Amino acid sequence: MVMDLYNYWMVIVLMMIGFYIVIVQGNLIKKLIGLNIFQTSVFIFYISVGKVDGGTAPIFIPEATLYSNPLTHVLILTAIVVGIATMALALSLVVRIKAAYGTVEEQELQERDLQC
Amino acid sequence: MLNHLAILQVIVPLLAAPISLLLNKARLAWLFACVAAVATFIISALLLYQVQQTGTITYDLGGWEAPWGIQYRIDLLAAYVLLVVSTIAMLVLFAAHTSISVEVPGDRQTLLYVLYLLCLAGLLGIVATGDIFNVFVFLEISSLASYALIAYGRDRRALWAAYQYLVVGTIGATFFLIGIGFLYSLTGTLNMADLAVRIPALGASKTLYTAFAFIVVGICLKLALFPLHLWLPNAYAYAPSIVTAFLAATATKGCRLSVDSPRLFGVWHSVHYFRAATAEHFSRSRFGGGFCRFPGCHSTAQYQASFCLFQCRSDRLHDYRHGYRHNTGAAGDIAASV
Amino acid sequence: MATLFDITLLFLLVAVAIAIVRVRDLFATVMLTGIYGLLSASFFVSLDAVDVPFTEAAVGAGIFPLLMLAVISVVGRYEKTPHRRPLISLALVTLTGIMLFLGTLDMPPFGAPDDPAQQHVAVRYIQDSPTEIGIPNMVTSVLASYRGYDTLGEVVVIFTAAIGVLAMLAIPLTRSNAESDAPEANMRNHEILRIVSKMLIPLILLFALYVQFHGEYGPGGGFQAGVIFAAEIILYTMLFGLRTATRVINPDVLRLLAALGVLLYGCVGVVSMISGGNFLDYNVLFDNPITGQHMGILFIELGVGITVASTMILMFFAFAGKTENHREDNPW
Numbered sequence: 001m002v003m004d005l006y007n008y009w010m011v012i013v014l015m016m017i018g019f020y021i022v023i024v025q026g027n028l029i030k031k032l033i034g035l036n037i038f039q040t041s042v043f044i045f046y047i048s049v050g051k052v053d054g055g056t057a058p059i060f061i062p063e064a065t066l067y068s069n070p071l072t073h074v075l076i077l078t079a080i081v082v083g084i085a086t087m088a089l090a091l092s093l094v095v096r097i098k099a100a101y102g103t104v105e106e107q108e109l110q111e112r113d114l115q116c
Numbered sequence: 117m118l119n120h121l122a123i124l125q126v127i128v129p130l131l132a133a134p135i136s137l138l139l140n141k142a143r144l145a146w147l148f149a150c151v152a153a154v155a156t157f158i159i160s161a162l163l164l165y166q167v168q169q170t171g172t173i174t175y176d177l178g179g180w181e182a183p184w185g186i187q188y189r190i191d192l193l194a195a196y197v198l199l200v201v202s203t204i205a206m207l208v209l210f211a212a213h214t215s216i217s218v219e220v221p222g223d224r225q226t227l228l229y230v231l232y233l234l235c236l237a238g239l240l241g242i243v244a245t246g247d248i249f250n251v252f253v254f255l256e257i258s259s260l261a262s263y264a265l266i267a268y269g270r271d272r273r274a275l276w277a278a279y280q281y282l283v284v285g286t287i288g289a290t291f292f293l294i295g296i297g298f299l300y301s302l303t304g305t306l307n308m309a310d311l312a313v314r315i316p317a318l319g320a321s322k323t324l325y326t327a328f329a330f331i332v333v334g335i336c337l338k339l340a341l342f343p344l345h346l347w348l349p350n351a352y353a354y355a356p357s358i359v360t361a362f363l364a365a366t367a368t369k370g371c372r373l374s375v376d377s378p379r380l381f382g383v384w385h386s387v388h389y390f391r392a393a394t395a396e397h398f399s400r401s402r403f404g405g406g407f408c409r410f411p412g413c414h415s416t417a418q419y420q421a422s423f424c425l426f427q428c429r430s431d432r433l434h435d436y437r438h439g440y441r442h443n444t445g446a447a448g449d450i451a452a453s454v
Numbered sequence: 455m456a457t458l459f460d461i462t463l464l465f466l467l468v469a470v471a472i473a474i475v476r477v478r479d480l481f482a483t484v485m486l487t488g489i490y491g492l493l494s495a496s497f498f499v500s501l502d503a504v505d506v507p508f509t510e511a512a513v514g515a516g517i518f519p520l521l522m523l524a525v526i527s528v529v530g531r532y533e534k535t536p537h538r539r540p541l542i543s544l545a546l547v548t549l550t551g552i553m554l555f556l557g558t559l560d561m562p563p564f565g566a567p568d569d570p571a572q573q574h575v576a577v578r579y580i581q582d583s584p585t586e587i588g589i590p591n592m593v594t595s596v597l598a599s600y601r602g603y604d605t606l607g608e609v610v611v612i613f614t615a616a617i618g619v620l621a622m623l624a625i626p627l628t629r630s631n632a633e634s635d636a637p638e639a640n641m642r643n644h645e646i647l648r649i650v651s652k653m654l655i656p657l658i659l660l661f662a663l664y665v666q667f668h669g670e671y672g673p674g675g676g677f678q679a680g681v682i683f684a685a686e687i688i689l690y691t692m693l694f695g696l697r698t699a700t701r702v703i704n705p706d707v708l709r710l711l712a713a714l715g716v717l718l719y720g721c722v723g724v725v726s727m728i729s730g731g732n733f734l735d736y737n738v739l740f741d742n743p744i745t746g747q748h749m750g751i752l753f754i755e756l757g758v759g760i761t762v763a764s765t766m767i768l769m770f771f772a773f774a775g776k777t778e779n780h781r782e783d784n785p786w
Contacts, residue, residue, distance in 0.1 A: 004563035004564055005558055005561065005563070005564060006461070007464070008561065009555065009558065010467075011464075012554045012558070013551075014468060014471055015294075015551075016547050016551040017468070017471040018471065019547050019550060020547045021474065021475055022283060022287065023543045023546065023547070024540065024543045024544070025475075025533075026533075026534075027480070027533040027534070029480055029522065029526065029529060029533075030483065031283060032522075033474060033483055033484070033522075035283065035286055035287070036487060036514075037474065037487075037490065038290055039286075039290055040494050040514060042293055043506075043510070044467075044494060044497060044498075045294070045297055046297050047498055047501050047503050048501065048564060049297060049301045049569075049571050050501075050571065051501045051564065051565050052566075052567050052572060053566065054567070055502060055567070057503070058502075058504075058580065058591075058592040059504065059591050059673070060584045060590040060591075061590070066567060067580050068501070068502040068503065069571060069572050069576045070576065070579050070592040070595075070596050071579060071596060072300075072571075073503050073505055074593055074596045074597045074601055075249055077506060077509055077593075077597060077608075077677065078605065078607070079293060080506070080509050080510055080513055080514075081608045081611060081612055082252075082256045082289075082611050083513075084513045084517060084612075084615075085611045085614065085615035086256070086286050086615070087518060087521070088521060088615050088619055088769050089260055089263055089264060089282065089615045089619060090282050090283075090286075091521055091525045091773070092618065092619040092622040092623050092772065093263070093267060093279045093282065093622065094279070094525060095525055095528055095622075095623060095776050096267070096275050096623070097272075097275045097276060098530075100272035101272060101276075104529050105534050108534075109276055113276065120727055120733065123727075123732070127720065127723070127724075127733065130606075130610060131717060133610075133716075134613065134713035134714075135713070135717070137617070137709060137712075138710065138713050175732065177603040177732060177733055177734055178601075178603065178732065178733070178735055178736070179731050179734075179735030179737055179738075180600050183575050184575055184578055184579070185600050185601065186601055223624065224621055227617055227621040230617050231614070231617055231618065234610065234613075247604075249601075250603065250604055250607065253604055253607035254607055256611055257607060257610055257611055257614055260614045260615055260618060261618070264614070264617070264618030264621055264622065267618075267622055268621070298561070300571055301562060301569070301570070302561075302562075302571075303570055303574070304569075304572070304574030304575055304576065305574050305575050306575070321560045322556050322559050322560045323559070323561050324560075325557070326553060326554065326556065326557025327557070
């Protein structure tokens with residue numbers, strides 16, 4: 001049972017570390033890094049679903065009989081692009097927040113906001 | 117032409133966006149965006165007429181039949197939602213030029229109209245599609261455009277609100293992706309109609325329940341269903357007025373449809389029973405009259421009402437009330453149509 | 455043996471992730487993120503994916519740390535808040551982790567060839583795509599043909615992000631005079647870097663074109679080629695300065711190209727609608743369906759490559775513009 005599913009369990013550990021960084025740590029940049037870890041571990045999860053023991057990369061060669069699943073690879077290619085797009089947008093927001101507030105720490109931002 | 121209406125509904129705003137980028141002057145971009153919005157509205161009206169005449173429309177993209185290719189599937193409910201979204205988008209855009217000229221400096225106005233069209237295309241794409249990963253992609257298109265639109269607000273709090281929305285929204289999208297991954301590992305397909313056929317055959321499976329749970333939580337984060345709604349009031353308070361008008365009326369409706377449509381999954385049994393039980397409990401609330409199948413929105417309304425008392429700015433009060441109105445209004449019209 | 459390699463990589467990933475949690479220096483954290491991306495890419499290779507680690511290495515170990523470094527130079531290098539330990543968040547994370555763990559218990563075993571995931575839709579992609587589409591790379595045939603509409607969505611996503619970044623950080627339009635054309639003072643001394651990079655840039659360009667057009671026969675494709683091309687221009691910008699780079703490649707031209715890439719993709723679909731098929735049906739583009747598939751894939755990959763390259767360069771220019779302004783005010 002462990003040998004069947006160890007891959008998924010390690011991926012869950014990675015996801016939770018990423019999730020933890022996003023919700024606990026205060027620096028806006030650190031949150032984005034946590035988000036990146038979270039997303040990348042989901043990609044590892046998908047590719048693990050598509051892996052076939054004894055298979056080879058999904059590029060047709062005459063000698064091979066068993067291939068890994070190409071659909072999961074396609075989904076992850078799209079998801080990687082979506083991830084970097086979100087990150088780029090988030091980083092530009094952080095730069096503007098720094099210019100407007102003078103800080104990128106969550107606690108300080110909330111304090112400066114409360115001075116309505 | 118008439119048999120391509122399903123895809124034209126999404127392609128017209130989607131391709132109009134880069135064309136608007138090429139027209140540099142803000143007024144020209146606005147006029148072109150209005151033309152595109154009117155065209156989208158006409159297409160959605162024609163589409164509704166077609167669905168009423170001939171029943172559910174399916175459209176195989178790329179010529180590949182489902183489930184190997186992506187399929188658009190437009191039933192009556194979807195056609196109504198498409199009409200509502202495109203009407204609102206068109207009307208808000210007509211009012212936009214005067215409002216935006218006041219609120220936004222000149223050189224960024226063109227980009228706002230480009231983002232507006234992209235958001236519209238994303239929302240229409242979510243409603244029209246029959247493939248669950250396609251929902252994810254268009255959800256991200258509309259979300260990214262929304263984050264950028266909200267950041268156009270004049271107040272610096274718009275930026276912080278947009279950032280919070282971005283983080284919460286991306287977590288929601290990633291949960292949604294995890295749910296899709298679980299479903300794919302169990303069934304081997306991504307087409308929603310195909311999933312509806314294959315899921316009952318799986319029986320009770322922890323993986324299946326987890327998949328549902330993550331998909332529902334992911335979408336609820338995006339549409340700000342209580343108690344995951346904390347990003348919403350700030351985002352709507354500080355965004356420019358037409359952005360708030362557009363997003364409040366459309367974005368959460370689109371997401372709600374993708375969760376709730378009966379065509380999404382054939383088996384909702386356990387989820388339905390849970391909802392019916394909690395709906396009875398909440399129907400005694402003094403805010404709602406009759407039967408509401410969304411216990412979430414009643415509690416959102418109560419929570420927001422109590423929150424109103426602790427805000428120091430009157431326009432946030434307005435937005436809480438607006439949010440409450442939009443939640444119960446949404447509940448009303450979706451409950452009526454399902 | 456392969457399992458041992460897998461397990462080692464997974465433990466290394468967990469170790470790097472934990473290090474990222476604990477380190478307070480954001481510069482070190484960004485470097486660790488790059489390492490994380492590279493380790494993930496290696497893990498993908500060991501799981502028989504080939505296109506995916508190409509993209510993940512370019513993005514996760516290339517573009518992403520680069521943009522982060524540009525932002526850190528503006529925002530500040532050290533994380534200030536001491537780590538607090540809120541129990542609610544920890545409980546939430548544990549709860550989610552337990553739910554996911556329970557969810558995996560009923561999953562089909564990892565790697566089994568008769569998993570439901572490998573049975574239904576994937577069978578046709580593997581068995582029929584070399585004959586239906588005529589290209590050996592099954593990932594490209596799924597990406598560009600069977601699920602080509604998702605790829606259009608993906609291109610629009612990156613386009614949207616670039617428009618959003620431009621809306622928030624305008625690129626400084628420099629109608630500058632001669633004095634400000636001098637390259638950055640702190641890069642002028644790196645003679646070796648400048649000379650070697652000038653020799654390497656044409657080679658990188660060639661490689662980018664190779665990856666673009668060879669994506670049907672091996673790993674590669676529009677997105678990877680676009681990122682490699684962007685990386686080459688970014689290298690040039692880092693060594694020779696933003697003003698010189700914006701004279702080499704005008705940001706207005708880049709905006710035009712970004713829009714044109716998306717429109718090229720859309721036009722292939724519109725042409726196929728006009729020719730009698732559905733949107734993005736390449737079989738009707740030419741008399742021979744296989745030729746139609748080839749040409750359709752070629753054009754859309756070109757559209758993807760053009761948009762991705764121009765949007766990545768635009769985004770970098772936007773961030774670099776902010777970095778320069780900041781450095782003039784307060785050197786780091």
